[in-house]
Amino acid sequence: MPGEEILSVLWVLVCTVAVLALCYYVTRRLNCLPAFSRYAGGIPREGRLEVLSRVLLGKDQSLVVAAVGKRCFLLGCAAGSVSLLTELTEEEAAAWMTRREEKSSTEQRPFRDAMSELLKQKVQRGEHRD
Numbered sequence: 001m002p003g004e005e006i007l008s009v010l011w012v013l014v015c016t017v018a019v020l021a022l023c024y025y026v027t028r029r030l031n032c033l034p035a036f037s038r039y040a041g042g043i044p045r046e047g048r049l050e051v052l053s054r055v056l057l058g059k060d061q062s063l064v065v066a067a068v069g070k071r072c073f074l075l076g077c078a079a080g081s082v083s084l085l086t087e088l089t090e091e092e093a094a095a096w097m098t099r100r101e102e103k104s105s106t107e108q109r110p111f112r113d114a115m116s117e118l119l120k121q122k123v124q125r126g127e128h129r130d
Helices: 002-032 090-105 111-125
Strands: 049-058 061-068 071-078 081-087
Touching: 049 090, 061 090, 071 090
Parallel strands: none
Antiparallel strands: 049 061, 061 071, 071 081
């Protein structure tokens, strides 16, 4: 019967959506637990991977200086792979960390804040159009 087939398909769709919603809920709850939230992708949150610098060498090829915690690495990136070229010495890593701290101290403000400030200035000058 055609009505039974439609109900069967609808039942499968409802079950699929329910399973996906349950998976989403469980993963969100696990991420809130201290034992699971300490690590994200195998990297401790306090030592997350951060790209400090990237130099493009050609199409789909680049050199990357990346930091994980207090350690810095020089990586070669190509179309389908990432290769560790070397781990930077403590002195080299300290120089990159100093750059990172300077960069974060002069970090740009979010776009939303800059845009709202610009709109306020326009309104004050009477340039705002409705």
